[in-house]
Amino acid sequence: MKRRRLLFTVFWWGAALLFLAFLVFPVLWMISTSLKPSGEIFQIPPTWVPEHPTLQAYSTLWQKGNFLRYLLNSILVALATTGIAVLVASMAGYAFARLPFIGRKTVLFGILTAQMIPGVLFLLPIFVLMKQLGLLNTYLGLILANVTFALPFAIWMMYGFYKHIPAEIEEAAWVDGAGFGGTFFRVVLPMGMPGLLSCAIFCFLSAWDEFVFALALNTRDELRTMPVGLFSFVGQFGIEWNYLLAGAVLVTIPAMVFFALFQKYILQGFAAGAVKG
Amino acid sequence: MRPKRSTRFWRNRNSGSAYLFLTPALLILGLVILYPLLNTLWLSFQHKVLIRPDQDSFVGMENYIKALGDQEVRQATLHTIVFTVCSVGVKVVLGMLGALLLNVKMRGAAWVRSFYMLPWLVPSVVAALVWRWIFNDQFGIANGMLATFGGPAVNWLGQDTTAMFAVILVDIWRGLPLMTLLLLAGLQMIPRETIDATLIDGANAWQRYWRVILPLMKPTLIMVGTLSLIGTFNSFNIIYVMTGGGPAHATEILVTHVFRVAFQSFNFGYGSTLAVLILVLITILTSLYNRLLSGRGEAKL
Amino acid sequence: MKLFTSWKVACVAIIMTSVVTGCSSNSSSGNASSSNTVTAWVMGEGAWKEYYSKLADQFNKEHTDVQVKVDFIPWEQGHDKLIAAAASGAGPDVTTDGGRWTTELAAMGALEPLDAYIDSAYKQDFVESAWETTQWKNKTWGIPQGFTTTGLFYRTDWLQDAGYDRAPKDWDEFRDAAKKMTKDNHFGFGLVGDNSMETTMFWAPFLWQNGGEILTKDLKKATFNSAAGVEALQFYVDIYRKDRSAPESALSTKRNDSHKMFTNGIAGMTTTGPWFFAEIRESKPDLKYAVAPYPVGKQAATLATTDHIVMMKTAKNKEASWKWIDYVTDKQHSQEWNKFIGFIPYRKSGLEDASFTTDPNFKVLINEAKNGHAYPTLPEWPQIDNLIANAVQEALAGKKQPKEALDDAAKKVDEILAQSK
Numbered sequence: 001m002k003r004r005r006l007l008f009t010v011f012w013w014g015a016a017l018l019f020l021a022f023l024v025f026p027v028l029w030m031i032s033t034s035l036k037p038s039g040e041i042f043q044i045p046p047t048w049v050p051e052h053p054t055l056q057a058y059s060t061l062w063q064k065g066n067f068l069r070y071l072l073n074s075i076l077v078a079l080a081t082t083g084i085a086v087l088v089a090s091m092a093g094y095a096f097a098r099l100p101f102i103g104r105k106t107v108l109f110g111i112l113t114a115q116m117i118p119g120v121l122f123l124l125p126i127f128v129l130m131k132q133l134g135l136l137n138t139y140l141g142l143i144l145a146n147v148t149f150a151l152p153f154a155i156w157m158m159y160g161f162y163k164h165i166p167a168e169i170e171e172a173a174w175v176d177g178a179g180f181g182g183t184f185f186r187v188v189l190p191m192g193m194p195g196l197l198s199c200a201i202f203c204f205l206s207a208w209d210e211f212v213f214a215l216a217l218n219t220r221d222e223l224r225t226m227p228v229g230l231f232s233f234v235g236q237f238g239i240e241w242n243y244l245l246a247g248a249v250l251v252t253i254p255a256m257v258f259f260a261l262f263q264k265y266i267l268q269g270f271a272a273g274a275v276k277g
Numbered sequence: 278m279r280p281k282r283s284t285r286f287w288r289n290r291n292s293g294s295a296y297l298f299l300t301p302a303l304l305i306l307g308l309v310i311l312y313p314l315l316n317t318l319w320l321s322f323q324h325k326v327l328i329r330p331d332q333d334s335f336v337g338m339e340n341y342i343k344a345l346g347d348q349e350v351r352q353a354t355l356h357t358i359v360f361t362v363c364s365v366g367v368k369v370v371l372g373m374l375g376a377l378l379l380n381v382k383m384r385g386a387a388w389v390r391s392f393y394m395l396p397w398l399v400p401s402v403v404a405a406l407v408w409r410w411i412f413n414d415q416f417g418i419a420n421g422m423l424a425t426f427g428g429p430a431v432n433w434l435g436q437d438t439t440a441m442f443a444v445i446l447v448d449i450w451r452g453l454p455l456m457t458l459l460l461l462a463g464l465q466m467i468p469r470e471t472i473d474a475t476l477i478d479g480a481n482a483w484q485r486y487w488r489v490i491l492p493l494m495k496p497t498l499i500m501v502g503t504l505s506l507i508g509t510f511n512s513f514n515i516i517y518v519m520t521g522g523g524p525a526h527a528t529e530i531l532v533t534h535v536f537r538v539a540f541q542s543f544n545f546g547y548g549s550t551l552a553v554l555i556l557v558l559i560t561i562l563t564s565l566y567n568r569l570l571s572g573r574g575e576a577k578l
Numbered sequence: 579m580k581l582f583t584s585w586k587v588a589c590v591a592i593i594m595t596s597v598v599t600g601c602s603s604n605s606s607s608g609n610a611s612s613s614n615t616v617t618a619w620v621m622g623e624g625a626w627k628e629y630y631s632k633l634a635d636q637f638n639k640e641h642t643d644v645q646v647k648v649d650f651i652p653w654e655q656g657h658d659k660l661i662a663a664a665a666s667g668a669g670p671d672v673t674t675d676g677g678r679w680t681t682e683l684a685a686m687g688a689l690e691p692l693d694a695y696i697d698s699a700y701k702q703d704f705v706e707s708a709w710e711t712t713q714w715k716n717k718t719w720g721i722p723q724g725f726t727t728t729g730l731f732y733r734t735d736w737l738q739d740a741g742y743d744r745a746p747k748d749w750d751e752f753r754d755a756a757k758k759m760t761k762d763n764h765f766g767f768g769l770v771g772d773n774s775m776e777t778t779m780f781w782a783p784f785l786w787q788n789g790g791e792i793l794t795k796d797l798k799k800a801t802f803n804s805a806a807g808v809e810a811l812q813f814y815v816d817i818y819r820k821d822r823s824a825p826e827s828a829l830s831t832k833r834n835d836s837h838k839m840f841t842n843g844i845a846g847m848t849t850t851g852p853w854f855f856a857e858i859r860e861s862k863p864d865l866k867y868a869v870a871p872y873p874v875g876k877q878a879a880t881l882a883t884t885d886h887i888v889m890m891k892t893a894k895n896k897e898a899s900w901k902w903i904d905y906v907t908d909k910q911h912s913q914e915w916n917k918f919i920g921f922i923p924y925r926k927s928g929l930e931d932a933s934f935t936t937d938p939n940f941k942v943l944i945n946e947a948k949n950g951h952a953y954p955t956l957p958e959w960p961q962i963d964n965l966i967a968n969a970v971q972e973a974l975a976g977k978k979q980p981k982e983a984l985d986d987a988a989k990k991v992d993e994i995l996a997q998s999k
Contacts, residue, residue: 015378016389019371023453024392027399029418030407042842044763046421092302101296107303114310115504116559118511118532121552124545124662125313131668148309153504155302184298211402211514219619219649219659219670227402231518232652234406236624238838241410248403255398263391267462327665328685328957329998414827415763415844435829435975523773524829525971540658542961543665 027252034058034246041242057246064236067250069222070229074208075254077139077225081146081207082200085154088147089203090196093158094188098167108159115152119145120212130217141217142225146207153206154199161195162188197265201258208255226251320549327543340550350551352526353534354558359441360530361509361562364448368509369502371449372456373494377486379457380464380472397454405518408447409434434520437527444516444528448509456505463497464490499570503563510559531555613895616646616902619673621656621885625856629918637905644898657960664688664890671893672902674723677711677884678953678960684719685957690889691717695900703909708924711884711952720886721907724915725924726851727882727946728783730873735866736764736846745870749787749813752873756823759846767817768836768845769824771974775960776833777967779881780849784810786951787875792962793954793995800991802966803984810875811980815973829974841865851883852920852943869939871946882950884924922947958998962991 033041035053061067095101096108119126126145127136135141169191173183189196211227218224224232230247237243324336344350379390396404411417412433420430433439464472471489491498513532516522522529522537529537535555539548620630627650634648649670651659657679663669664686675683683689696718701709708722732745732755740758742751756766770780785792790806793799801807818824825831825844837854839845841862849872858865872880887906893899905911913928915921922944923929935941953959969987972978978986 009383012378012381012383015374019375019378020389020392023396023450026404026407026411026450027395029411033410038842042416042844044415045424046416046418048418088301088305091298095296095298099298107299111302111306113560114306116507116556116563117310117314118513118552118555120511120513120532120536121539121548121555122310122313122317123536124539124665125316126309127662127668128666129309129312131666136668144305145309148305151302151306205397209400209402209514211400215655216659216662219651219663221623221650227400230406231402232623232655235652235654235832235834238832238834238836239413240838240842241413244406245410248399248407251403252399255400256395259394259398260391263394267458267465327661328682330687409830415825430826432826432829435827437975437977520830521773523971524975525773525968525977527975537964540661541964543661 030245030248030252033242034249036242038240038242041240057242058250061233061243061246061250065229065233066221066224067229067247070224070226071250071254073139073223074226074251077142077146077214078204078207078258080139080143081150082203084143085147085150085203086196086200089151089154089199090158090162090189090192091184092155093160094162094184096155096159097162098170111152111155115156119149123212123216126213127216135217137218137220137223139223142214142223143207145213145217146210149210150203150206154203157199157202158192158195161192161199165191194265197262198267201262201266204258205255317549317552320546321553323546323549325544325546327545336546340547341554343547344550344554349526349529349534350531350554353529353531356441356528357510357530357532357558360445360448360512360528361506363445364452364509364512365502365505367445367449368452368456368505369498371453372460372501373498375453375457376460376464377472377490379461393457394454396450397458399451401451401512401514402518404451405447405515408443408450409519412443435524437524440520440524440528444519447515447519448512451515452505452509456501459501459504460494460497463494463501466497467493495570499567502566502570506563506566507559510555510562531558614644614898616644616672616893616895616898617670618646618648618902619656619660619670620648620650621653621674621676623650623652625853625919626650629915633906633911633915637902641901644895644901646902661686667892669890669892671895671899672887672889674885674887674906675720677720677722677886678955678963680712680720680886680888681714681955682957682960683888684714684717688891689719690891690893690896691719692721692889692900692903693718695904696721703925703927705924705926705929705947707882707947707950707952708884711955712886714955720888721903722884722924723887723907723912724885724919725882725922725947726853727880727922727943727950728849728851729869729871729880729943729946730847730849731840731854731867731869732847733759733840733843733866734868745868746873748874753813753817753821753823756817756847757821760821760823764843765825765839765845766821766823766847768831768839768848769814769818769828770831770833770836771818771828771971772830772832772835773967773971774832775963775967777970778963779833780836781811781814781966781970782953783849783872783879783881783951784814784875786879786881787872787877788813789876792966793956793991797954797956798995800962800988800995803981803988806876807984808981811970811973811984813875814970815980818974819976829971840867852922852940855920855939869942871942871949878946878949879951880946880949882947882952884952956998958994961994965990 032048032050034057035055036050037052037054037056040047040051096104130136130141133141135144170183170187173187209227211231214225214228215231218228226247230244230251233244233247321340322335322337324332324334324339326332375393379386379393399407411419414420414430414432414435419433423429423431431439433443467490511532513536516528516530516533517536520528522533531551532555535548535551538544538551620626630648630650634646638645653676656675660669660673660675660679660683664683669688680689704722705725708725712718712720712722730745736759737745737755740755742755746752746755759766771777782792785802785807788806788810790804790810791801794801818828825839833850836845836848837850837857840848841858858867871878887903889896889899889903909925909927912925913923913931916923916928917933920940923931923934934944953963965987969983972983973980
């Protein structure tokens with residue numbers, strides 16, 4: 001039995017390292033390139049570890065662009081999207097899970113189909129809509145678009161999550177006279193914290209990733225998010241990839257921090273919410 | 278799962294609150310999705326080319342008829358199906374293996390899990406940029422590695438099949454963490470003893486896995502697979518940034534094609550028609566997938 | 579419970595900030611729309627931003643009745659943004675644009691004709707080939723704002739090693755030189771063949787040199803698939819497929835990639851315009867290079883491009899908008915801009931300026947103006963442009979023979995042109 005255990009451990013690590021090799025190596029290559037001086041990136045064969053590591057790419061990037069601003073914009077948009085989407089989704093998810101109302105199935109199904117709609121195809125109508133609402137060139141417009149695209153999945157997650165929380169505690173709170181809102185805010189939300197947090201990670205990362213609308217709905221440099229800012233540099237730097245990949249490293253770090261903060265909740269939340277449905 | 282009396286309990290409370298709680302979500306979705314959807318549907322029956330406002334007119338089904346006979350659309354559809362099926366297929370298989378792996382209690386597993394999630398944290402546009410550099414024919418590490426093994430340099434993004442391979446690979450790379458995470462979440466609902474037994478019990482491990490775990494995972498696979506199918510079908514950023522649909526349309530999928538029709542030819546009428554057709558196609562694909570897995574043709578919500 | 583409280587606070591805080599910032603940036607755009615403020619877009623960042631933000635400050639200081647607020651849009655995104663803005667009426671009051679977009683915008687009904695603001699004396703100071711690009715349906719839709727020609731940039735040291743003491747003069751010499759420069763991961767020519775309009779920009783001069791034209795004079799039919807066109811594409815393809823004197827990655831090489839290959843010692847030749855001087859000076863001041871006219875096929879030819887500044891139909895205060903247009907393009911500021919960025923003067927009064935005639939490299943590009951060809955001016959140009967780029971790509975990829983690729987593209991172009999009547 002012991003030998004078998006050892007064999008299994010070896011097998012496990014072998015498989016795990018294979019996966020990681022595929023998943024992590026581009027990130028290592030990204031970091032490595034960003035630390036190379038311009039001359040070294042055009043070396044053949046390419047070097048894995050920079051021979052003359054330098055932060056030159058980072059400092060150039062910092063000087064040339066509004067990078068700090070882009071970073072703050074991304075963080076602001078992603079956090080605000082997360083805050084709004086999580087709140088709205090948990091309210092809706094709770095209603096779906098607890099309250100039998102007419103047309104519940106239909107509405108739930110409608111929200112799921114909304115998930116299927118590729119945002120790119122609605123670029124122009126949404127652009128026109130935002131114009132009519134006066135939300136072009138505002139954070140709010142971008143946040144609204146991001147919330148919309150994160151919502152269907154988020155609602156679904158929260159719905160699944162609340163469905164599997166026993167209802168007795170809330171019932172007790174009701175009986176104690178807490179009322180609907182009171183029950184939700186004081187009892188349900190805290191109980192659903194793991195679900196909320198994994199939902200938050202999902203919303204944050206989807207806003208962090210968003211590109212097409214951030215590109216289309218803004219014309220101001222000072223409102224650009226990181227992906228758009230970085231994309232705009234492609235034309236400027238061409239094949240001088242050390243600059244672009246320095247930007248890539250910078251944009252990945254905040255997401256890593258956010259993820260690391262809430263990581264321990266995510267699996268719990270997903271298990272209860274998304275998958276069981 | 279809830280006891281029945283509970284439902285009655287809730288029904289006795291005012292169901293007006295339910296609508297109140299739903300309002301914000303429905304308001305936002307209605308505004309930013311329903312309106313554009315109806316707008317697109319309406320436009321799909323119009324002849325509307327932005328640079329020719331004088332020609333605007335209602336044309337009924339004309340755009341739809343044109344789309345069905347459009348060679349470029351047919352080609353893009355084929356590419357979309359190849360792209361989606363390959364990417365989702367590999368993601369599901371690898372994701373399942375990865376989930377089984379991460380589900381094992383092992384010292385250091387927490388670290389492996391953290392690093393495993395890394396690609397999900399890189400925005401897809403940025404990921405596409407990074408991979409474009411990896412696939413650079415002269416200075417990229419992909420050819421660098423091939424060279425170490427004495428392989429020939431490959432013109433990755435300049436040939437039809439390798440370009441398609443490259444964009445599929447990147448889509449898998451980006452999507453695998455979330456896929457694994459969702460499958461892992463599903464796995465965690467299966468009693469641990471069941472899984473441990475299948476894995477460690479030597480000779481029959483694979484058979485047992487097949488017979489015991491997969492059926493238990495079916496609902497999860499349906500859910501997660503459907504989601505991934507939809508997401509991959511609409512994968513725009515990676516192709517847009519890596520190849521722009523090239524070389525010579527070899528990686529042009531439906532969403533990038535529609536983008537081109539709408540924003541380079543400014544044919545909004547026709548572009549809307551294609552958008553509607555894409556929605557129809559996604560619905561067909563997802564219901565096919567569900568039928569395939571559930572065997573009875575009904576997706577469980 | 580405690581965790582929840584802090585979470586709730588955080589939520590509220592986030593929503594508050596977002597609403598506040600949303601509103602505040604909203605209100606700033608509200609201010610901008612008051613009638614004596616002109617909102618202007620300028621295409622381009624870097625040097626464009628540096629110069630035009632200063633110019634706007636200066637304008638605002640000199641004027642009390644009119645103020646201007648400028649936003650900068652990267653060139654690659656400019657076209658899509660302008661069209662989206664024009665289609666929804668959400669655009670600026672004034673914008674600069676790539677001259678090839680102007681007729682398209684005019685056809686959409688998004689532009690204000692400028693004839694009311696100018697007289698014949700005003701027109702006369704403009705270089706004709708630049709001025710002509712602003713005309714469509716007998717109206718003036720923009721004012722030239724930047725004028726450039728392109729030429730062949732080559733590494734003098736590499737060329738010497740290849741056995742030439744001067745730039746290649748004709749196509750045969752060009753191919754030969756490129757072939758000889760290609761060795762040890764160096765390439766003769768940074769050929770552009772990516773999936774975009776930049777490929778057309780790179781190939782079109784070769785078409786013209788061979789006596790080809792893109793469309794018939796009346797703009798009713800495609801002619802780029804003529805024998806001259808097929809030969810020009812064959813030439814372009816041979817450099818890549820037969821001689822292999824361009825990097826394999828040509829099918830994903832953009833113009834800027836080609837330029838960076840040149841400055842980083844990967845490609846020995848590239849074609850581009852005068853704005854490239856400043857870039858070389860900044861990034862590789864020691865680069866041994868010179869500029870020559872394009873190698874001559876049957877005739878000398880180069881691509882001349884004119885950027886415009888245009889007024890949108892939705893401009894709230896048209897008089898004020900014109901003041902900004904006039905300020906940008908008047909004799910003094912146009913000349914300042916040309917010197918700053920290294921463009922060619924588009925006003926005749928600027929051509930004699932000594933600072934343009936002393937630099938030999940610059941003189942080459944000014945002289946090339948007489949061989950300048952411009953793209954046809956019609957609203958469908960961007961679509962045609964795309965079809966040509968696609969045909970070039972198909973031929974470079976070896977999917978189709980040059981003739982087949984161009985014929986197929988020509989058929990589609992003819993369909994587009996027939997529909998537009």
